[in-house]
Amino acid sequence: MLAGYVLRLAGKNMLRHRLRTGLTLAGIAIAIVSFGLLRTVVDSWYAGAELGAAGRLVTRNAASLSFSLPVTYAERIRRAPGVRAVTWASWFGGIYIDEKHFFSQLAVDASSYLNLYPEYLLSPEQSAAFQHDRRGAVVGRKLAAKYGFKIGDTVPLQGTLFPGNWSFVVRGIYRGADDKTDENQFLVHWDYVNETIKNTLPAQAERVGAFIVDIREPTQAAAVSAAIDSSFRNSLAETRTETQKAFQLGFIALVDTILLAIQTVAYVVVLIIMAVMANTMAMAARERTREYATLKALGFRDGFVAMLILGESLSLSLAGGALGILLTYPAANAFHSATRDLFLIFQVQPLTVLLQLAAALLIGVSAALAPMLSSRRVQIVDGLRAVT
Known part of the structure; x- marks a missing residue:
């Protein structure tokens, strides 16, 4: 009271x-x-x-992410105990219109990348169209909505890491499995980029930015990571393998x-x-x-x-x-x-x-x-x- x-x-x-x-x-x-x-x-x-899949690892150059790795590492990684599948990706870094219109662009292995990212939902028809067009691109739904990209549109990009004027054709627009999936990706063929730069930048050909590794048992992530890195110890390009979560936290550490x-x-x-x-x-x-x-x-x-x-x-x-x-x-x-x-x-x-x-x-x-x-x-x- x-x-x-x-x-x-x-x-x-x-x-x-x-x-x-x-x-x-x-x-x-x-x-x-x-x-x-x-x-x-x-x-x-x-x-x-926190959204990184527990069963995915990322293998990159031990010195720095800015250094690439030979694409031939994929087969040795695939043979490591506990590995189910391997794919790879490289940062493309092209400019669309100008620097203000920035979005994530990755050159990926078209035959295996989307299989390791089942949260990227793409229709079979669009997936097949992407596979068969070396200049094809797959775009996230939010990114497509922002810039008005539609199936069949040609997207011009000015190369930075890979100089030149590039153009890609939108062959697929994926949506996320849930609202936590990144729908702002722009995926192109690594094979196409690799073949193009063989004549202009031969030192960067046959190399990738990072390997994405799908493992059978998420609880064995540390053991599989150690096995992968040990196979490249004392090589010209040693590796560092970590969980996808740890890999992303590495970027956060920069800020x-x-x-x-x-x-x-x-x-x-x-x-x-x-x-x-x-x-x-x-x-x-x-x-x-x-x-x-x-x-x-x-x-x-x-x-x-x-x-x-x-x-x-x-x-x-x-x-x-x-x-x-x-x-x-x-x-x-x-x-x-x-x-x-x-x-x-x-x-x-x-x-x-x-x-x-x-x-x-x-x-x-x-x-x-x-x-x-x-x-x-x-x-x-x-x-x-x-x-x-």
Whole structure:
């Protein structure tokens, strides 16, 4: 009953200065939304790595991904214990229109690549058309929708890693098995690229960027990886084999500093609004010094006054926090729509919502601490004399 009385008084106090209360609520809501979005950005960077199939390994050059491997390694990898199938891919890196229109382009072994990626759903007719056209390309559904690619369209690309003007014919448009499948890939024939560069860049011919290895038992990933790498030890191009998840995390590690900065900004935003909220509560407490003295004169203890201040602060912060949490979802959808090619998955996680709620609680409690301590020092006589 006492708690209900305190909350009613806190609610009435909040409505005394409606403009200040409204601006404070808006500030808290914006801070909570910003915190949630920044947290979701970090989560989304790591989410891609979690989607790697447990039964797929990636074999690359041990020195660096920028160094290629001989395509002849495929047969030796295929003979390793526990290996079911092998395919390969190389980054093509062509420019469509200009650098701003970037999308992922891979030169793949057309006869085996799609078999190792069953999550790429392609009709048998389109798959056959791709197989029989050396200039053919398979495009993800989202990428095709973005640029208006249709079956039979010719897509011109300006080569960077493989110089020259290239053109590919869209022979298939795949869709993902679920919403977690990347539908922004542009796949072309490695054989076609390889044959073309034999005359212009013979040093890069018969070489691939990485091998994708399908293994029989995902639990044996470490043993199979070690067996593959041992077979190429002391060769001119030693290998490093790792799970697809570890391979993708390697890319994320390149932007670790950026991700750390984003997380830091997220917490700084909360600290800033915490300071703003503390100033708001301090102003409110100073304005009510006479009221607190009157309550004490009527027999109310310091604890009741402190609860009144804490109740108002928590009511304000939790109301702003709830508003911020509700606004996070449409804000996340809008952000994802604006950056659809950047994040494969962009979903607000339950942990993020819990952290937003915890941040709102922290703001409310911390903002009330100084006014609560100050109210205990208010003497009845001095408080009644106070001019607000």
